[in-house]
Amino acid sequence: MTTVLIADDQPLQRFGFRMLLESQDDITVLGEASNGSEAIRMTAELHPDVVLMDIRMPGLDGIEATRRIVAAGDRTRVLILTTFDLDEYAHAGLRAGASGFLIKDAQPEELLSGIRSVASGDAVVAPSLTRRLLDAYAQHLPAGDGTGDVAGDDARLSALTEREREILTVIGKGWTNTEIAARLHLAESTVKTHVGRILAKTGSRDRIQAVILAYDTKLVEPS
Amino acid sequence: MTTVLIADDQPLQRFGFRMLLESQDDITVLGEASNGSEAIRMTAELHPDVVLMDIRMPGLDGIEATRRIVAAGDRTRVLILTTFDLDEYAHAGLRAGASGFLIKDAQPEELLSGIRSVASGDAVVAPSLTRRLLDAYAQHLPAGDGTGDVAGDDARLSALTEREREILTVIGKGWTNTEIAARLHLAESTVKTHVGRILAKTGSRDRIQAVILAYDTKLVEPS
DNA sequence: GCCACCGTAGTACCGGGGTACCACCGCCCT
DNA sequence: AGGGCGGTGGTACCCCGGTACTACGGTGGC
Numbered sequence: 001m002t003t004v005l006i007a008d009d010q011p012l013q014r015f016g017f018r019m020l021l022e023s024q025d026d027i028t029v030l031g032e033a034s035n036g037s038e039a040i041r042m043t044a045e046l047h048p049d050v051v052l053m054d055i056r057m058p059g060l061d062g063i064e065a066t067r068r069i070v071a072a073g074d075r076t077r078v079l080i081l082t083t084f085d086l087d088e089y090a091h092a093g094l095r096a097g098a099s100g101f102l103i104k105d106a107q108p109e110e111l112l113s114g115i116r117s118v119a120s121g122d123a124v125v126a127p128s129l130t131r132r133l134l135d136a137y138a139q140h141l142p143a144g145d146g147t148g149d150v151a152g153d154d155a156r157l158s159a160l161t162e163r164e165r166e167i168l169t170v171i172g173k174g175w176t177n178t179e180i181a182a183r184l185h186l187a188e189s190t191v192k193t194h195v196g197r198i199l200a201k202t203g204s205r206d207r208i209q210a211v212i213l214a215y216d217t218k219l220v221e222p223s
Numbered sequence: 224m225t226t227v228l229i230a231d232d233q234p235l236q237r238f239g240f241r242m243l244l245e246s247q248d249d250i251t252v253l254g255e256a257s258n259g260s261e262a263i264r265m266t267a268e269l270h271p272d273v274v275l276m277d278i279r280m281p282g283l284d285g286i287e288a289t290r291r292i293v294a295a296g297d298r299t300r301v302l303i304l305t306t307f308d309l310d311e312y313a314h315a316g317l318r319a320g321a322s323g324f325l326i327k328d329a330q331p332e333e334l335l336s337g338i339r340s341v342a343s344g345d346a347v348v349a350p351s352l353t354r355r356l357l358d359a360y361a362q363h364l365p366a367g368d369g370t371g372d373v374a375g376d377d378a379r380l381s382a383l384t385e386r387e388r389e390i391l392t393v394i395g396k397g398w399t400n401t402e403i404a405a406r407l408h409l410a411e412s413t414v415k416t417h418v419g420r421i422l423a424k425t426g427s428r429d430r431i432q433a434v435i436l437a438y439d440t441k442l443v444e445p446s
Numbered sequence: 447g448c449c450a451c452c453g454t455a456g457t458a459c460c461g462g463g464g465t466a467c468c469a470c471c472g473c474c475c476t
Numbered sequence: 477a478g479g480g481c482g483g484t485g486g487t488a489c490c491c492c493g494g495t496a497c498t499a500c501g502g503t504g505g506c
Contacts, residue, residue, distance in 0.1 A: 075423065075426070161481090161482060162482095163483065164482095174431045174435050176429075176462075177464095183326075186485090187484070187485055187486080188485095189484085189485050189486055190483075190484050192464075192465090193483085193484075193485075194483085194484090195464080196465070199464080205464095206464075206492090208397045208431060208434055211431055211435065212397050215435075215438045216445045222438050222441070384451090384452065385452095386452075387452095399493090400494095401492085409453095409454075410454075410455055411455095412456055412457085413454050413456090415495090416453085416455075416456095417454095418493080419494065419495070419496090429462095429493075430494085
């Protein structure tokens, strides 16, 4: 069950959101806030999985409210809703730690799937915003040409097979055995076998040491 | 009407995509390519709106094919499909000019809406990839304006106390709770309390993510 | 004086991780 | 034909890690 707090200064807008969300079996609306301060207070009280946050609100605005909610360190994720897809909002919201951005007039399904994604730890961005995000991101990437140095060429990894190195890479990215199994289309028992062999071959006592090894050997690069 | 070219070396995979796409009234499959060179040639011939591009293909891979298709200056957009959401793929694909990234085992609806978004000029990223994209993007943004972030200090660590940062450092070194307790002269329950709070504040689901965070924020340096 | 925060510590519980086995298949090499 | 190796899969078991609570002393601010 996903719990949601709605933060918007327009009662009619809140009503619409509530109707939509409550029509879903797996979503519960814990409450409604009409400004940023209320949103912060209610989040601290109710610990919703997701706060649906409007940016423009009287008093404390949505960005600042987002910043404080994220800083509180709770598990609550903030999904920012904006009427205009203005860039400065996205930037400020990103710095504030929001988990996603949607446009208010999105399709209901988009909103719902966005909430579910954010609740499960993923992030979402409205399609019309994604383009800019990609462009801006690409612009800031290191200038390398893609060809060149092969990572993970370390003596401690030499005993590993291709497959094992592949598994070690995703271990280094923090994937759980279950995730590895699902994303690589394997049985969890197979993953465990691989992991066990990797630990034995590299002399790591647990996957944590393996993660560290993956970083030290540059098999995985800091992001 | 949206026209699509499928580029994938696995016939079965191509068949699945074709079946899915042709079931849609507004999408037409113009053809199928089984490697990068074919994809480039067929794109130049058929001018599809979207190329569904697998990364792993014999001969010319999907990244290079994407680079050349985009460089050709046609209106064709490339939507990259990957089995593994490995970061270097995303980076390379971005530099190559792809309009989106989806994971192969995504829901059919996700794939379809992705194709439609890309065809209409938007960009899409699989929800499970978006998080990293946002994080990486936010990291590269110019430092905040008014509100004071501590200089040289990563935002994701700002909520941590001195002691918690200390604990996170040794978590990053791979110490177990028992070891931390022994070496820092604490009760293991205390260590667990600290670790729990660190995970909550940093949004890490387990200590593995915390280790990765410690490396990414350079709280711990590769040895 | 009171409250918020920090660091410390405890208990109880559960799930995932890791280990120790075993097994089967496909491939390549001798 | 046989054997080794890599990749896959299974079962059974135990322990550590993580969560959810509660609690208490010290400190600093209002």
